[in-house]
Amino acid sequence: MSQLEGGPPLTRSGVGKRIWDLFETDPVQFKKEVIAYFATAYPGFTVVRAKYPDIYLRDDRRQSL
Numbered sequence: 001m002s003q004l005e006g007g008p009p010l011t012r013s014g015v016g017k018r019i020w021d022l023f024e025t026d027p028v029q030f031k032k033e034v035i036a037y038f039a040t041a042y043p044g045f046t047v048v049r050a051k052y053p054d055i056y057l058r059d060d061r062r063q064s065l
Contacts, residue, residue, distance in 0.1 A: 010048060011057040020052060
């Protein structure tokens with residue numbers, strides 16, 4: 001886990017090469033695909049940051065209780 005600016009710990013995960021290749025060639029599509037991927041793979045988490053090779057996620061599940 002990691003933290004940004006003293007906030008709660010973040011979960012670190014990743015995506016495949018096909019999605020990372022979009023980072024340079026089509027950043028808008030990269031963002032859409034990362035958000036869609038993690039909406040399915042990690043429901044209740046929000047993508048906070050992408051820095052190769054990691055995607056940082058915030059756990060928002062407790063906020064929805």
